Amino acid sequence: MSPGVLETAAAVRGRKVKAAESVAEAIGQIRRVDPQLHAVSQVREDEARRAADDLDRRIARGEDPGPLAGVAFTAKDNICTRWGTTTAGSKILESYRAPYDATVVERLARAGAICVAKTNMDEFGMGSSTENSATVGPTRNPWRTTHVPGGSSGGAAALAAATRGMIHLGSDTGGSIRQPAACCGVTGIKPSYGRVSRYGLLAFASSLDQIGVLEADARECAAALSAMAGKDPMDSTSADVPVPDYVAGLEKGARGLRLGVPKEYFPEGVDPEVEARVREGIDVLRRLGVDVREVSLPHTRHANPTYVLISAAEASSNLARYDGVHYGYRSSEAGSVLEVYARSRAEAFGPEVKRRIMVGTFVLSAGYYDAFYNKACKVRKLIRRDFEAAFREVDAVVSPTSPVTAFPIGDKIDDPLKLYAVDVLTVPANLATVPGVSFPCGFTRAGLPVGMQLYGRPFEDGTILRLAHAFQEATDHHRKAPPVRA
Amino acid sequence: MAKAKLDPTEGTPFEAVIGLEVHAQLKTRTKMFCGCENRYGAEPNTLTCPVCLGHPGSLPAINRRAVEYAVRVGLACGCEIARFTKFDRKNYYYPDLPKNYQISQYDMPLCGGGAIDVYVGEAKRRIGLTRIHLEEDAGKNIHAEGRPESWVDLNRAGVPLLEIVSKPDLGTPEEAGAYLRMLRQILLYLDVSDCNMEEGSLRCDVNVSIRPRGTSALETRTEIKNLNSFTFVENALAHEIRRQIKVRSSGGTVEQQTLLYDPARDETRVMRGKEEAHDYRYFPEPDLAPLSFTEEWVEGLRRSLPELPAARYERLQNALGLSAYHADVLVRDRGMADFFEECVALYPKPQAVANWVVNAVREEANIRQVSARETGVSPSRLVDLVRAIDEGKVSNQKARDVFKALLGNERPVADVIRALGLEQISDDAFLRDAVSAVIQEHPGPAEDVRKGKKNSVNFLVGQVMRRTKGQANPGMVAKLIGEVLGAS
Numbered sequence: 020m021s022p023g024v025l026e027t028a029a030a031v032r033g034r035k036v037k038a039a040e041s042v043a044e045a046i047g048q049i050r051r052v053d054p055q056l057h058a059v060s061q062v063r064e065d066e067a068r069r070a071a072d073d074l075d076r077r078i079a080r081g082e083d084p085g086p087l088a089g090v091a092f093t094a095k096d097n098i099c100t101r102w103g104t105t106t107a108g109s110k111i112l113e114s115y116r117a118p119y120d121a122t123v124v125e126r127l128a129r130a131g132a133i134c135v136a137k138t139n140m141d142e143f144g145m146g147s148s149t150e151n152s153a154t155v156g157p158t159r160n161p162w163r164t165t166h167v168p169g170g171s172s173g174g175a176a177a178l179a180a181a182t183r184g185m186i187h188l189g190s191d192t193g194g195s196i197r198q199p200a201a202c203c204g205v206t207g208i209k210p211s212y213g214r215v216s217r218y219g220l221l222a223f224a225s226s227l228d229q230i231g232v233l234e235a236d237a238r239e240c241a242a243a244l245s246a247m248a249g250k251d252p253m254d255s256t257s258a259d260v261p262v263p264d265y266v267a268g269l270e271k272g273a274r275g276l277r278l279g280v281p282k283e284y285f286p287e288g289v290d291p292e293v294e295a296r297v298r299e300g301i302d303v304l305r306r307l308g309v310d311v312r313e314v315s316l317p318h319t320r321h322a323n324p325t326y327v328l329i330s331a332a333e334a335s336s337n338l339a340r341y342d343g344v345h346y347g348y349r350s351s352e353a354g355s356v357l358e359v360y361a362r363s364r365a366e367a368f369g370p371e372v373k374r375r376i377m378v379g380t381f382v383l384s385a386g387y388y389d390a391f392y393n394k395a396c397k398v399r400k401l402i403r404r405d406f407e408a409a410f411r412e413v414d415a416v417v418s419p420t421s422p423v424t425a426f427p428i429g430d431k432i433d434d435p436l437k438l439y440a441v442d443v444l445t446v447p448a449n450l451a452t453v454p455g456v457s458f459p460c461g462f463t464r465a466g467l468p469v470g471m472q473l474y475g476r477p478f479e480d481g482t483i484l485r486l487a488h489a490f491q492e493a494t495d496h497h498r499k500a501p502p503v504r505a
Numbered sequence: 506m507a508k509a510k511l512d513p514t515e516g517t518p519f520e521a522v523i524g525l526e527v528h529a530q531l532k533t534r535t536k537m538f539c540g541c542e543n544r545y546g547a548e549p550n551t552l553t554c555p556v557c558l559g560h561p562g563s564l565p566a567i568n569r570r571a572v573e574y575a576v577r578v579g580l581a582c583g584c585e586i587a588r589f590t591k592f593d594r595k596n597y598y599y600p601d602l603p604k605n606y607q608i609s610q611y612d613m614p615l616c617g618g619g620a621i622d623v624y625v626g627e628a629k630r631r632i633g634l635t636r637i638h639l640e641e642d643a644g645k646n647i648h649a650e651g652r653p654e655s656w657v658d659l660n661r662a663g664v665p666l667l668e669i670v671s672k673p674d675l676g677t678p679e680e681a682g683a684y685l686r687m688l689r690q691i692l693l694y695l696d697v698s699d700c701n702m703e704e705g706s707l708r709c710d711v712n713v714s715i716r717p718r719g720t721s722a723l724e725t726r727t728e729i730k731n732l733n734s735f736t737f738v739e740n741a742l743a744h745e746i747r748r749q750i751k752v753r754s755s756g757g758t759v760e761q762q763t764l765l766y767d768p769a770r771d772e773t774r775v776m777r778g779k780e781e782a783h784d785y786r787y788f789p790e791p792d793l794a795p796l797s798f799t800e801e802w803v804e805g806l807r808r809s810l811p812e813l814p815a816a817r818y819e820r821l822q823n824a825l826g827l828s829a830y831h832a833d834v835l836v837r838d839r840g841m842a843d844f845f846e847e848c849v850a851l852y853p854k855p856q857a858v859a860n861w862v863v864n865a866v867r868e869e870a871n872i873r874q875v876s877a878r879e880t881g882v883s884p885s886r887l888v889d890l891v892r893a894i895d896e897g898k899v900s901n902q903k904a905r906d907v908f909k910a911l912l913g914n915e916r917p918v919a920d921v922i923r924a925l926g927l928e929q930i931s932d933d934a935f936l937r938d939a940v941s942a943v944i945q946e947h948p949g950p951a952e953d954v955r956k957g958k959k960n961s962v963n964f965l966v967g968q969v970m971r972r973t974k975g976q977a978n979p980g981m982v983a984k985l986i987g988e989v990l991g992a993s
Binding site for chain 2 (some may be wrong): 097098099105107112115117118119217218219220221222223225226252253254255256332335336339340341342344345346354360380383385388390395474494
């Protein structure tokens with residue numbers, strides 16, 4: 020079995036393994052599993068090797084290669100990289116080449132990590148199954164290839180489950196890191212809003228989007244987050260809050276932390292097996308000395324409609340730039356500027372993207388703004404207050420990540436409402452700007468992983484990672500390998 | 506300040522109601538939301554980056570200097586400065602707008618209220634402001650005659666733009682022109698905008714309606730866009746007011762429309778009607794955190810404001826005793842007024858100095874299209890010239906030639922006067938000899954002077970001037986003639 024992220028970095032820093040070997044190993048793993056998973060949109064072979072050789076030369080000269088030296092990383096296809104294309108899974112950006120690297124890509128590279136691939140996703144992050152990919156098509160779940168890996172960071176989740184020792188960048192607007200992490204049995208963190216720069220992340224809903232990672236365990240998440248987090252002058256919404264050493268923070272353990280169980284997070288519609296595994300997981304934490312108590316987040320039931328309105332409104336504006344004029348797909352049929360807009364967008368956006376643009380345009384329109392968008396913003400404040408109140412009593416809250424486990428490809432794709440319902444337990448974190456982490460807490464009888472989610476106070480990402488790490492020290496769900504494994 | 510023009514409502518039962526929307530580009534070093542250079546006239550699309558090109562994933566970051574400039578303008582106009590403000594997205598599709606939304610301000614502008622005092626003829630009028638807000642400029646679409654395709658230059662995209670919206674307090678095209686000129690002066694005094702209408706750093710849209718004289722309701726208005734000179738604004742308004750009067754007088758109703766003015770034909774054409782009005786779907790810009798300002802910051806900016814044109818206009822008249830005309834001409838051009846004040850500081854005779862600055866210096870500056878300072882005569886040398894006149898060293902008439910000779914060199918005024926042979930002779934003994942000689946040559950006129958005929962004094966002075974090749978001090982000569990002939 021390939022070594023993990025921290026072991027790889029230690030080996031490369033200690034000159035036991037060359038960065039070139041680590042990168043070749045990572046690319047080899049991807050090549051072995053991808054034919055079954057369709058998880059990546061592009062593999063960066065020559066350039067990655069050159070970057071690795073360059074790093075090895077620096078190490079040979081005695082330079083500090085950074086804390087993540089020689090670690091391979093993948094970027095979700097909505098994160099800009101100078102190399103290759105950045106498509107967001109959309110036909111409208113099929114051949115789009117970004118003129119710059121996203122801040123996270125730069126930061127990981129500065130830490131010594133090397134980008135080796137771009138991963139598949141639902142178009143512009145809109146979806147919970149990675150079936151809405153117009154570039155690669157559906158990604159498959161390594162636990163069962165007839166099933167979806169969740170989404171929208173499905174490619175990253177599938178790779179995180181089927182390979183070892185890499186960092187997988189994802190993005191999360193309403194659960195797009197945590198839900199696929201749950202479906203694929205890996206650990207995924209959506210950091211606090213403002214913790215990680217969004218510069219270079221193709222915006223879906225700017226006030227909700229956040230970049231995070233999908234990893235084998237909380238420790239790897241902590242290592243990646245330490246390198247990525249922090250204020251970025253290019254992103255005004257990134258926060259000037261000190262970045263702790265998240266890995267070192269894990270050692271503080273879970274004892275004495277207070278954990279809230281919100282009754283609203285175990286509603287009708289949560290698969291009984293999912294609920295059972297999560298309750299067992301809570302017992303594990305209790306046995307570790309965590310003070311478990313019930314809390315209430317009374318506005319939870321309004322979270323999903325609020326999310327749908329706000330995310331669609333922002334998306335309708337964020338996606339306006341894809342118009343066939345300056346870059347990206349342009350219809351060959353168009354004869355006038357208006358036709359360039361209309362035809363290019365009609366031909367190159369997928370149905371889910373169009374649906375959300377229409378909803379968003381509608382809720383921002385004169386006469387409907389107050390009833391929809393404005394009201395949703397008010398409810399969002401109430402949801403945020405729910406969390407503020409709960410976090411006066413507890414240090415974290417716990418819930419299932421998703422009401423259901425991975426479902427068969429094609430099962431929900433024709434029923435948007437059914438698919439939106441999958442997000443119900445993850446969207447509150449984005450609305451409330453709090454950090455959320457999902458990690459495996461067991462399996463269903465059918466052998467599919469179940470994810471458990473922890474929310475923490477804004478900018479206390481370390482606390483939920485600590486809890487997850489303590490859980491993983493006491494359990495081995497996260498060590499189980501899926502049938503498709505490199 | 507400007508001479509009276511025809512009021513198009515004169516002799517009709519209507520009055521006009523005019524409001525102006527002025528866009529001024531701020532002359533910050535970099536653009537509003539990115540680090541690109543803010544400069545006019547570069548090769549197309551060379552002053553761009555992923556942010557102002559609207560590339561996927563790029564994000565705006567606020568240029569604090571632009572905010573500061575905007576607040577300075579607000580303070581200069583007596584506006585209320587918001588202590589908490591935010592940006593909003595104005596959504597519409599246009600090829601010169603790469604994101605297909607403009608980052609602007611909607612319901613919480615940076616500055617609210619305020620007013621600008623304008624002078625129309627003898628009257629001073631206070632024109633209220635609705636708001637001043639900050640936004641980003643769009644790029645420029647370029648259409649070539651006879652070509653099917655168009656181009657887009659995004660150098661201008663993202664340039665900081667101030668929108669200054671007046672209340673509908675203006676009643677005539679002339680007032681609108683006076684308002685624009687005063688606003689331009691304020692922006693120039695604050696040094697926040699080049700205000701160059703040809704380069705588009707100052708642009709104006711007007712809203713105009715008419716109503717029966719004496720009524721107060723606002724009636725359907727039209728908006729005229731694309732007005733790129735003050736004269737066009739005045740002409741377009743006059744044209745549109747006449748058109749609306751004609752429509753109303755013949756029993757029709759004015760339709761809400763957006764019009765484009767064609768200065769070559771002095772006509773407007775319809776750009777869009779009411780039914781095509783945009784729904785801009787404004788909502789708060791989620792990529793930018795709201796801004797809040799401390800009292801200290803705002804007060805610090807308030808303290809650093811320079812003297813503004815209206816105050817200077819009053820001071821030049823009241824404290825320095827200049828005429829309204831001189832005060833106006835000087836204040837209009839901050840550089841000219843600064844030049845003038847430097848001169849006065851060196852030689853505190855404001856009226857004499859003003860004459861020279863307003864006439865000689867300004868004429869030279871206008872001819873060569875340069876600033877007062879760039880004419881090549883420094884305040885200290887101009888003052889030396891004025892002093893030489895006052896001290897009788899050179900005549901007022903000849904001084905104009907001296908002034909010309911001062912330009913573009915550093916020679917002392919006295920040397921120039923000497924070199925030109927224009928030194929005025931004020932030597933009493935020399936002049937007395939000349940006067941005696943002339944009196945002997947012209948006994949007739951001398952006799953007339955003795956009898957009290959003033960005209961003959963002038964004749965004799967002229968003869969002395971001739972004899973001295975124009976260098977005699979004419980005042981002294983006249984005095985001496987009076988003395989010698991006992992008829993002073």
